[in-house]
Amino acid sequence: MRAELKGKTSSISVHNSTILSRPHSSLSGALKGCLGSLDGGCIEKLLLHCASALESHDVTLAQQVMWVLNNVASPVGDPNQRLTCWFLRALISRASRVCPTPTPTPMNFNGSSARIDTRFMSVTELARYVDLIPWYRFGFCAANIAIYKAIQRCPKVHILDFSISHCMQWPTLIDALSKRPQGPPSLRITVPSFRPSVPPLLNISTQQIGLCLSKFANSKNIPFQFNVIDNHNTSIDPSSLSLEEDExxxxxCQHWLRYMLNEEEDDFINATKSLNPRIMVVVDEDSDMSDSSLTSRITTCFNYFWIPFDALETFLAKDSAQRLEYEADIGQRIQNIIGLEGKQRVERLESCVKVSERMRNGGYLNVPFCDDVEAELKALLAEQASGWGMKREEDTLVLTWKGHNSVFVTAWVTDELAR
Structure with missing residues (x-):
């Protein structure tokens, strides 16, 4: 899908008499036309070949392909090489679980130096993380303006925030509300106690985040409350929200729905609809990695996660610690998507088309964004690398990198409010 772009980034010799002295016949077929120049398209073919070998329990072939991939993988190479490191690690992890006999692990795998450590950030570090590329800020900006417009003359506002980004979007909205011509509303933000254990992780508690927001809101003369509701998964219990009729x-909902099983996602949407919100904003990554087929997930995952790897290449040094840490967080997701199955696989990303269909089936209607949103997003992207762009697909706004969809933003109202 993106081989034509990825192919420009690397030309890697893989002539190695030890590895390929007696290649498996199927491996020879996989390498046909690739020797001497393993570009993105050839790497993708090898990954698929390895996945097929693992699914058919062909340990010998799987190991041979891994050896070839190891000659490409480098944690400090070009985007293809760095991405290959994480796929190689995920495939080795998968092989250790799914093969009927122990799979000999080749020595000195280049991917082995790409570590995944649990990394907890300070608030300052999280702010730098969010600002690195517009992956999060695009959704923050669009959502905040849409929310601001929706609550224009409302004296009391209650935001239910389902997000993995630790309330990082709210200071901007609080500041905007403090300058509202008719005066600021009283504001209540409610967040769930449960959050999927996925990057980015913060070194302070949710309650401490609330205290920080309260201090900021007070400095802006906005009456503010911060509530944490107890929950044990990504679902919602309307009875726990203490909703008030006059608010x-x-x-x-930012990067949240993908951590639910299909039936949980539908239940969540139905539960939110029963609350009859003034507006619901849904932001997520525009790719489909929910397929049960490993080969399908590899194809989608390789072509999608190439985007942040390529974007980081444009402005960070190959050995930049910030770049390596950001890529490691993506690597953790790759390992979950490729290396695990069943309930262990928590990453179940769905495309904007699928999510929108779920929202409509749940009784929501898609509403367009105003021109102010597009203007603000264009200003945001003007500060970024030249490869970032934005497009409108019907009532959806999409962040793009070199023309490829990365993150979508949608706004919804219940069919009752639309009448």
Whole structure:
């Protein structure tokens, strides 16, 4: 899909008499036309070949392909090489679980130096992380303006925030509300106690985040409350929300739905609809990695996660610690998507088309974004590398890298409010 772009980034010799002295016949077929120049398209073919070998329990072939991939993988190479490191690690991890006999692990795998450590950031580090590329800020910006417009003359506002980004979007909205011509509303933000254990991770508690927001809101003379509701998964219990009749309800859902099973996602959407919010904003990554087929997930995953790897290449040095840490967080996701199955696989990303279909089936109607949103997003992207762009697909706004969809933003109202 993106081989034509990825192919420009590397030309790696793989002539190695030890590895390929007696290649498996199927391996020879996989390498046909690739020797001497393993570009993105050839790497993708090898990854698929390895996945097929693992699914058919062909340990010998799987190991041979891994050896070839190891000659490409480098944690400090070009985007293809760095991405290959994480796929190689995921495939080795998968092989250790799914093969009927122990799979000999080749020595000195280049991918072995790419470590995944649990990394907890300070608030300052998280702010730098969010600002690195517009992956999060694009959704923050669009959602905040849409919410601001939706609650324009509302004296009391309650935001239910389902997000993995630790409330990082709210200071900007609080500041905007403090300058509202008719005066700021009283604001209540409610967040769930449970959060998927996925990057980015913060070194302070949710309650401490609330205290920070409270201090900021007080400095802006906005009456503010921060509530944490007890929950044990990504679902929602309407009875725990303490909703008040005179407050306007907003639901913010950023990079959240993908951590639910299909039936849980539908239940969540139905539960939010029963609350009749003034607006619900849904932001997520525009790719489909929910397929049960490993080969399908590899193809989608390789072509999608190439985007942040390539974007980071444009402005960070190959050995930049910040770059390596960001890539390691993506690597953790790759390992979950490729290396695990069943309930252990928590990453179940769905495309914008699928998510929108779920929202409509749940009784929501898609609403367009105003021109102000597009203007603000264009200003945001003007500060970024030249490869970032934005497009409108019907009522959806999409962040793109070199023309390829990365993150989508949608706004929804219940069919009752639309009448």
């Amino acid at each position: 306007t309800l907003v639901i913010n």
